[in-house]
Amino acid sequence: MQTTTQTPIAALIPGSLRRVHHIALNVRNMQASRHFYGNILGLYELTGDEVPETLVDLVAAGKVANFVTPDGTVLDLFWEPELNPPNPDPTQQFTRANHLAFDIDPNLFDTAVEVLKQHQIHIDHGPVTRPTGRGIYFYDPDGFLIEIRCDRIN
Template identity: 75%
Template sequence: MSHLSQSTSQPSFPALLPTMLRRVHHIALNVRDMQASRHFYGSILGLRELQGDEVPETLKTLFEAGEAANFVTPDGTVIDLFWKPNLTPPDPNPTREFTRAGHLAFDIAPDLFDHAVEVLNHHQVTIDHGPVTRPTGRGIYFYDPDGFLVEIRCDPA
């Protein structure tokens, strides 16, 4: 799977500027044991678990079913946990590198979202899906060169 084209025959196209991506919005992690993960992130790491109206509307059904939990870091980054009970590590040796992350999401101003999509398309970044529009904003999901899923999202305009 080719993630980025490095063709030199096309004229230069501007990249997103470092100031355009404002912050990490959330990190989604797939977990095999939700209770153990909630204990770890809440009781051991001391992150505050979102409750009630704090839970994003798009996750309420999963939250109520015990299939998602949301924690917030002191800087406001949200860590979403998604229950995947059949998840097994790619290698039984836990010292070997592997990831449990679902995707990394960057927040961008709503008026810059379409430009970000143009930049991704111009650079022939492999798009997983999107752009999508939800009550919580817009998003586009794509792969980094190693196949890790990344999202750029914005709040509603």
């Protein structure tokens, strides 16, 4: 009888991963997506020397746009003009990602909902109220589910 010993599989120490560095989304219409994330959701678009060195050429060619949230998370948009989800109905999940959630001050939540309505953004559901706070779910120009959420006011 032959015995084998297994070497323990290494794992990162809890807390080693500090935060989300960036999120990259493929988008079909760069102009519509830049307008949505920059002008409607109010994210800051990186320009000039702010653009990551590895993406300068792609940004210059109009193939990538970079936005940043106030906490420093970068949202990269990659232009994929032939992008089509397997199902054109945005309520049907077509990627392994479920949704992207942005946190907002509870005092600004209703304003955010009103901005979405004024821009006629397709709202999937909400606003919803939960024990942890409130949220609203809607779609970006490519049908990716976005949430704006806030903590409960104590």
